[in-house]
Amino acid sequence: DQQVKQNSPSLSVQEGRISILNCDYTNSMFDYFLWYKKYPAEGPTFLISISSIKDKNEDGRFTVFLNKSAKHLSLHIVPSQPGDSAVYFCAASVGNTGNQFYFGTGTSLTVIP
């Protein structure tokens, strides 16, 4: 059973506009969430994380929002750039250390110049 879901397999956005990638989870025990970016032929690269004590975390153009009641998180990229074109994975775990965590199936973002 997929505990972390990314229901949109792909997303296309114009350069300069906002990209919003969504992620839903089912396990209410999850309290740590991460986003990874993956280019073809490379391993995933950590992008940004958030713990459940916060509802927003910002790092430059990237902001992650967490809605615990809805078991939903989203990644906002503003402004989107062509170099942001990649597959984005969200992941969730119970705690940040020494625990198994679960990835979504990924959303392929294409930023159109």
Add this chain to the structure above:
Amino acid sequence: KAGVTQTPRYLIKTRGQQVTLSCSPISGHRSVSWYQQTPGQGLQFLFEYFSETQRNKGNFPGRFSGRQFSNSRSEMNVSTLELGDSALYLCASSLVAGFDEQYFGPGTRLTVT
């Protein structure tokens, strides 16, 4: 500093055979985790090793096993290969623990025919 390296990068095996994949973490990193990536399931956690001990294990059958050596290098073994084992196998290393500190290798693409 060299990144995480995985060998081989590509592998073709026949059903019923066994395979061993290798991962060399970033120098100084003591934690190594393995993941399986398939189109339908996304990234799934296999296991994590820290100081030669398996700390966590995902929900995979016993045909999947691993080990870590004293120099932190890790190997993953899959016995009695099945067609469904065809996937990209990713290894990630971290200094101690904490998923946002993980660095992924490029992966080994295993094809089972």
